[in-house]
Amino acid sequence: MKTTSIFTAITLSSTIWADPFPDEVHLLHPRDLATVQQVIQSVSTSLTQLDTTVKAFDGSNLNQLTTDASALVDTLKQGITKVQGTTPLTLQDALSLQSTVTDLQTKGQTLLDSLTAKKSQIEKAGLCTVVQTNLKDVSDQSKALIDAVVQKVPQEAQTIAGNLASGVTSTLQGGQASFGQGNCTNAAGAAGAGGGGGGGGGGMPTPVRGGGGGGDAGGMNQMTPRPPVVTAAAAVNSRAPVAAVAGLIAALLW
Numbered sequence: 001m002k003t004t005s006i007f008t009a010i011t012l013s014s015t016i017w018a019d020p021f022p023d024e025v026h027l028l029h030p031r032d033l034a035t036v037q038q039v040i041q042s043v044s045t046s047l048t049q050l051d052t053t054v055k056a057f058d059g060s061n062l063n064q065l066t067t068d069a070s071a072l073v074d075t076l077k078q079g080i081t082k083v084q085g086t087t088p089l090t091l092q093d094a095l096s097l098q099s100t101v102t103d104l105q106t107k108g109q110t111l112l113d114s115l116t117a118k119k120s121q122i123e124k125a126g127l128c129t130v131v132q133t134n135l136k137d138v139s140d141q142s143k144a145l146i147d148a149v150v151q152k153v154p155q156e157a158q159t160i161a162g163n164l165a166s167g168v169t170s171t172l173q174g175g176q177a178s179f180g181q182g183n184c185t186n187a188a189g190a191a192g193a194g195g196g197g198g199g200g201g202g203g204m205p206t207p208v209r210g211g212g213g214g215g216d217a218g219g220m221n222q223m224t225p226r227p228p229v230v231t232a233a234a235a236v237n238s239r240a241p242v243a244a245v246a247g248l249i250a251a252l253l254w
Contacts, residue, residue: 032086033093036149039079040100043145046072047107054114059125069134076141083148094153112175119184128184132176139172 050068057065115122115131122131150158177183 033089033096035082035086036089036093036152037097037100039082039145040097040104042075043072043079044100044104044107046075047104047111051107051111051114054111054118057118057121059121062125062127066130066134069138073134073137073141076138076145080141080145080148083145083152086152088154089152091154091157112178115175116178119179122179123185124187126186128179128186132179132184135172135176135179139176142172 046068050072053061053064053068115135122128
């Protein structure tokens, strides 16, 4: 069964199982769903801008690269604050975010792929530590935003959503590790060389946060976990709405 068909079935079942009065509920807080959608769209826009800059990177336009990376982190931080200020979402609300979240996940993976394609230029410019540090900031803030959204879904779905979201964290850590020590080596004599990626204060200044961490072994080319797919069998199960929401949250930001 196609994914869209599965979500259609889940939506119908969740109308009875968890949201018997959807019209009344949505009238109470239509702005909160809109706020979450706006946050996701803002993050998507920042991801696209950073990806465009990464694709154009030739080793000389460092300022634009670090500016856009910092802007993405700021957007994530602002999104966390906005989501924390909203009222709880219904299962129907979470399901309505499907297309927006799917697009965001795709753009996040595209950014990681673009960075990998530019690794040689990054090494020549001596920016391994800078890139790793920025990826760590994005990873940390993305996880915080995921946690904020998880807290807004119904209580019975929060534990499942949190467990499934671990796949998102693994993807982000894989990107960070790809530019860590042993996987990204600053060229000798490079302007920002500081002994390779993976820690310490070497490298060009970054406007985000200094001193990146190590990162797990492995690299960007390693297969990273993907959020579980809701199966047709799950769609007819009495807890299918919970699984669907968990899958959406796991897709949020990668």
